[in-house]
Amino acid sequence: MTQEISKVLIIGSGPIVIGQAAEFDYAGTQACKSLREEGVEVVLVNSNPATIMTDLDVADKVYIEPLTPEIIEKIIIEENPDGILGTLGGQTGLNLVMELDELGILTKHNVKVLGTSITSIKMAEDRDEFRILMNNLNEPVPKSFACSSIKEVLNAAEEIGYPVVVRPAYTLGGSGGGVAKNQEMLESIADSGLKASRVNQVLIEESLVGWKEVEYEVMRDSFDNAITICNMENIDPLGVHTGDSIVVAPSQTLTDKDYQLLRSASLKIIRALSIEGGCNIQFALEPYWITDPNRGELIRKQRYYVIEVNPRVSRSSALASKATGYPIARIAAKIALGKKLDEMTNVVTQKTTAAFEPALDYCVVKIPRWPFDKFEFGDRTIGTQMKATGEVMAIDRTFEAAFLKALRSLDIKNQSQLSELNESGESIDFNPSDSRIWGVMSALRKGMSPNELSKETGFDPWFSNSFLKIIKMEKELSSNSINSDLLLRAKRMGFADSDISKILKISTEEVRNKRIKFGIIPTYKMVDTCAAEFEAFTPYFYSTYETENEAFPIHHDKVIVLGSGPIRIGQGIEFDYCSVHAAWALNKINKKSIMVNSNPETVSTDFDTSERLYFEPLDEESIRNIIDNEIYESNKPKSIVQFGGQTAINLATSLDDSSNPIMGSSAKTIDNASDRVPFEKLTASLKIPQPPGGEVSNIKEAVDVANSIGFPVVVRPSYVLGGMSMEILQNNKELERYFESHSSLFEDFRGSLLVDSYIEGIEVEVDAVCDGRNILIPGIMEHIERAGVHSGDSIAVYPPINLTKKEIEIIVKYTKDIGVALGIKGLMNIQFVIKRFETRVNQDQRSKVYILELNPRSSRTIPFISKVTGVPMIDIAVKIMNGTLLSDLDYKHQLIPNKNFYAVKAPVFSMSKLTGVDTFLGPEMKSTGEVMGIDNNFQSALSKALISSQLQLPRYGKLLLSIADRDKKTSEKLIKLINSKGYNFAATPGTADLIESLGFPSERIEKVLSRHPNAVDLIEDKSIIGVINTVTGDRKTLQDGFQIRRIATERKIPCFTSLDTAYAAIDSSSTVTNFKVKSLEKFVNL
Amino acid sequence: MIEDKKKAYLFLDDGSVYHGKNIGSEKESNGEVVFNTSMTGYQEMLTDPSYKGQILIATYPLIGNYGINPYFSESNNIQVSGFIVRSLCDFPSHNLSTLSLGDFLIDNNIPGISDIDTRSITKKIRSKGVMKGLITLNNDEKRALKILKSTENYDQKDLVSSVSTKTVYEYMSQKEDDVQRKFNIVLLDLGVKRNILRILDSKGCKITVLPWNSSAKTILGFNPDGIVFSPGPGDPSRLDDIVKVVKEIIGSVPIMGICLGHQIIARAFGFDTFKLHFGHRGGNQPVKDLMNGKVYPTAQNHGYAVKSDVLNREIEVSHMNLNDQTISGLINKKDAVITIQYHSEASPGPQDSEYLFNEFITIIKNFNKNKD
Secondary structure (H helix, E strand, C coil): CHHHCCEEEEECCCCCECCECCHHHHHHHHHHHHHHHCCCEEEEECCCCCCCCCCCCCCCEEECCCCCHHHHHHHHHHHCCCEEECCCCHHHHHHHHHHHHHCCHHHHCCCEECCCCHHHHHHHHCHHHHHHHHHHHCCCCCCEEEECCHHHHHHHHHHHCCCEEEEECCCHHHCCCEEECCHHHHHHHHHHHHHHCCCCCEEEEECCCCCEEEEEEEEECCCCCEEEEEEEEECCCCCCCHHHCCEEECCCCCCHHHHHHHHHHHHHHHHHCCCCEEEEEEEEECCCCEEECCCCEEEECCCEEEEEEECCCCHHHHHHHHHHCCCHHHHHHHHHCCCCHHHCECCCCCCCECCCCCECCCEEEEEEECHHHCCCCCCCECCCCCCCCEEEEEEECCHHHHHHHHHHHCCCCCCCCCCCCCCCCCCCCCCCECCHHHHHHHHHHCCCCHHHHHHHHCCCHHHHHHHHHHHHHHHHHHHCCCCHHHHHHHHHCCCCHHHHHHHHCCCHHHHHHHHHHCCCCCEEEECCCECCCCCCCCCEEEEECCCCCCCCCCCCCEEEEECCCCCECCECHHHHHHHHHHHHHHHHCCCEEEEEECCCCCCCCCCCCCCEEEECCCCHHHHHHHHHHCCECCECCEEECCCCHHHHHCCHHHHHHCCCCECCCCHHHHHHHHCHHHHHHHHHHCCCCCCCEEEECCHHHHHHHHHHHCCCEEEEECCCCCCCCCEEECCHHHHHHHHHHCCCHHHHCCCCEEEEECCCCEEEEEEEEECCCCEEECCEEEECCCCCCCHHHCCEEECCCCCCHHHHHHHHHHHHHHHHHHCCCEEEEEEEEEEECCCCCCHHHCEEEEEEEEECCCCCCHHHHHHHHCCCHHHHHHHHHCCCCHHHCCCCCCECCCCCCEEEEEEECCHHHCCCCCCCCCCCCCCCEEEEEEECCHHHHHHHHHHHCCCCCCCCCEEEEECCHHHCHHHHHHHHHHHHCCCEEEECHHHHHHHHHCCCCCEECECCCCCCCEHHHHHHCCCCCEEEECCCCCCCCCCHHHHHHHHHHHCCCCEECCHHHHHHHHHHHCCCCCCCCCCHHHHHCC | CCCCCCEEEEEECCCCEEEEEEEEECCCEEEEEEEECCCCCHHHHHCCHHHCCEEEEECCCEECCCCECCCCCCCCCCCCCEEECCEECCCCCCCCCCECHHHHHHHCCCEEEECCCHHHHHHHHHHHCCEEEEEECCCCHHHHHHHHHHCCCHHHCCCHHHHCCCCCEEECCCCCCCCCCCEEEEEECCCCCHHHHHHHHHCCEEEEEECCCCCHHHHHHCCCCEEEECCCCCCHHHCHHHHHHHHHHCCCCCEEEECHHHHHHHHHCCCCEEEEEEEEEEEEEEEEECCCCCEEEEEEEEEEEECCCCCCCCCEEEEEECCCCCEEEEEECCCCEEEECCCCCCCCCCCHHHHHHHHHHHHHHHHHHHHC
16 A cells, blocks of 8 residues: 555745744755655645755755645646655644545545544644544543633633633634633733634643643654653643743653653553654643652652644654654655665664663753843743744753753844843742743842742752752852863853853953863764664764764765754745755755754754754854864864854854864954945945945934935944844934833944944845856845835845836846955845836936845855745855855856746734734844745736735725824825725824825724724634735834734734835735646746 | 772773772772663662673763662662762752762762762773773772783672671562552562562562572472573683573473573573674663564673574574664573563663563463463
8 A cells, every 4th residue: 555655745834924934944855855764755735945855956856835725736637646744843743734635635635644543633732523533532631611611611710610721723823722720811812812713613622731841752653653752741830831942851850750651641642543653642731749758659650641642743753753863754754765774773872773762961951042032022921822933953962961052042232141131139020921931040040049949930949959959060160260170060051261261250262272272172972863872873962061072074075064053023934045055056066064053943964964063052162162172183164154044144253262273254244244344335336225324322422423315314323133124214303202112232243333324225135156256146025015014024025026127237237346346255145125216217216225234154044035936046145155166166147037927925923922012113133934926927926925925915805094194195005005906094184184085985983992883803803814014213112103013913914014015915916816736847937 | 079089090901091089988909890881770880780790881961960868779789889970969859869879889888979970981891892990099000900801800700698688588669569460479689679679579479589599398398389580790611500490390390581691591401602792781772573574672791692603493582682682581481481681670670571471471371371
């Protein structure tokens, strides 16, 4: 039967959103490789272009198309696959396969569901079916009721007793859930939960807050062999989503009896569910056993509950794979074809089979990465709804060291283990939040006992005591003179040189020198799945201060690739794509690649991506240690810093200062491109216009600059990521407010703030390779939104639709001039803005091209542009960095001629998860992921992108408009379009006046939310299909507009805050009804 | 916090030395150095009589986290000669814990070393094989090597006699006798773990535990429904007296052999045994049931194995270790003999193989039926 499967359709997980991040690119990529190894032809579909899995090298056929049943059916008709695999595409993939099955599409086209069956998936996902199964197995589940209405919810809570947990069925990252302590809270949480659930169902459960949360990663083959890969203990007790918990692997506080109790239960469950592949099981474990004091014996084992089963590869599976070295997705894919566990080899030892359970001889700590450094006004508490965008993992031989290394890996500016977050002396908040861990350290520093801490937080005392060990070491360092023994113990405990330097009040370099003088240098140990029992061949290492080093320098010519660390807003999976391609490109030019990264979700941290992997933080200390460890015959390996986003490029200067060679653009070039003064001089000398502006360090200077160049102005700190703290300001009052709310910036960002004239025009983005003499541009991207919306949040179109030949020529010329003048070797990304002067008569004078920004590194658009143009940007860049000239390669043009199709990249937001965050688009990036639509004409491509980003409007219905005064004039065109498309209007008074003045009827609603009917009423009534709301200059979050935007987001109604996006969406809404699908390969080779 | 632990050293037979800190007793101790890759279950391991004469290395680095409790020991005291860990926890956390691991070692007068590169020692043993080692606070290398040379090799030690019960006893859980005791089991104690007794007890067996040197006549005198040959320490080739006993018994009563028991029974069927390079010790050893093709992770702890080069038609190989294809179990249906090289009683380790005790009971039932 397995022989029949020769072609398989794999479903990807779509855009990166909170709850579904890069881990599914890792899983999907492994699955593609694994199936192709078995001779199976792989067809892959995903709407996310920033993934490795959508590379033509990874799958045989790639479709970058919306993940909807209609589209998938078209692909099935086109490709005629034998089987479909949805269990590697996260909840999206799983839900899609279930929908396809429910619609009869799979049966109709004779496509077999591979791996875990639909029946099994339903049994695990449907709360009622699952409970019945658990009851039959005699496995305990908490009291709970599946409810479809508020009334049922309240009855259930009555039965269980408060507090109760609300979990919506079929959602990502537990969105819409929470813990309710009373009826009032319950009504509100259950309401949003019911709305968030695909099947309008929530589960009301007995609250087990305070119990330990333990997870098992389990695998089973069709022959009923079942094994556990790894268990994980959440430091945060039950009540915090596992994606938002600090997690340790393996469990630390479980006895063998506890461990085996849950392990045996896991195996029983996976067998009963007949899972074929991987599965994740979450348990709640009561933290005590009951003994009989009279007879001195155990009366019963610990109580536990089965909380949840994910019948698919999950975020935890990716973590477990990286934590153990066991390739879960790879094996799951082969199991789906019918292979047995003992028929597959353990790729690590190359001798033993896949039917084994990894043994760890180290400790792994995962810490989530939350976006609250960007969303300072967001609700920072964490609970059953996941809020983290990414995570870091660290490995070491003790918990303390792994924990401290993970903290370093978070890469949060100016934040280390020593940070005191509330020096003001307010009491420490122990409620779960993104910053609780710093509060914990602080409390211990101030003398709180571990037991008190455990009472406050619910942490097992073991963890509290471990944290105390760290604090004791801080104190020991500060009160003793430093000697070799003490320094060694501090390093063994995971203290960073930079933190030791702060405690000792000497420079980091001094600490480093002292350490090296004492002979305290890290050793690197292998992650080998077997605790050294067998010789292993994984080139996968972590640092630790022990006696034996296992990572001998690679003799061959080699290059270190710095990865990009955790996924965060502004630095997403795109940079992992670049790092992975860098490793592959190095291989092609016969150089060994050494990858450094701290993100367990990614393809780059798969140990077979590069020649060698160091799972380490991306900071100066760890990179310099790795370089030193790789010195062979006194040769230091070069480092590539331009592919790992801002994290990697920020290390250029310190590597250069410590005489470590950088491959590609030099540290000086990087600095000249990022530093305003030299960059301005250069553009001036090249006669490339730049918006006028200046660098300021206080409000007075800012006002002076603003008044001299004229409002509106764009302000932003220099050296930042994803437009952090960037705003467009209209007048002096707004400028003052900006300074008030961003006073801390002047301590953090080298004291400089940029104030530039805001030029409203067409924004254009260019990625180019430069060899120091010439450039190559694969294609130009035009943004739908005018300048002012962060490029990462803009819809981008390739090829451009509005640019003149002349403008394109100028862009190419400027790109070449600046690239060559800066001495760029490798990639650069430039944003231009084109201002059109409609009054001028002279053709050449009709527009002016300004350069807005240049980044001397790979950008977010590299995967997109590489894919749609077929120009392998990273591959070329690596060759250039290695000394090849563009003229040696086969690229004849500076700008490659346009392809005969359109590709649209659209942003995707996770705003419904981030309560309290304002959703309007501005210069500060807010999206977590992206999708792509590709088709023969622009409208279809745009429609596909909008469908994938869930911004597609229905073809009929009422739109709610609330437009700020300053946008009223420019919105007339949009209003006419809306009318011509047959939509109806609802509007706030001012906007309604405008609509009516144009001759169209409009329903009038109240502006203030205290009067009815208002916007929120309409959204709640589901009587509108979309919201167009532009922001007023003053953006205090409590404004009515904020409420409207939040409610629309939470109810999943498209909400447009840019008139340009709204125009494009409405324009394309009814144009295309019947999409055609075509593989990427067919498009690109046109 | 002042680090007041004394320096301690592990000297190996090949002349290498590893540094760490003293834990447990400060006395000097030697033994065969072995490693176990289980991530949990240190209390069970330390008290497993099969470790008699050995210095045990835990490859998992964080040991002692949940302390020591009165319930998890597999025998009355610590059996190992020494315990080597990367990091010893001195703030155990578990509601059953009554003692820290450090104090447990001191109470048992067993020395150990912490803060030592256990992975490095493990790699040494993996590549060079198990060897003698000395735990000491004295860093005199010459002296240490001299001591190591002069001590008896593990293979020559008479270990079973030191761990076996001296007297006959009946094992019955103290629970009210709600289990109907249907089967009369004699267990020959070569170094039994309590969990074997607990499991048999829970399955309705009345267990009589006999000393290792009991004769066939004594054993059969208890009129058993089945006989279990327990696990235990040391080289099976030194136990030919027990092999003789087995030979005398085969065919008259169903027999189950576990670990050392398995090796002895194999010898009785004409197999030879040999010393493994560094043994199998851990909770993740994959074993394939050759009868149905299924694979189970198992708990193992043995330094010797049964040689597979003997063609024996009387007894079949029933289980195989997937890591090195060594024999993991034998079966003789005619004479109702089953043996396993691994630990169906787990403790520590996976409980997947507990079903074998049920199988043994089924064999007993069928045997009795056939007899009737």
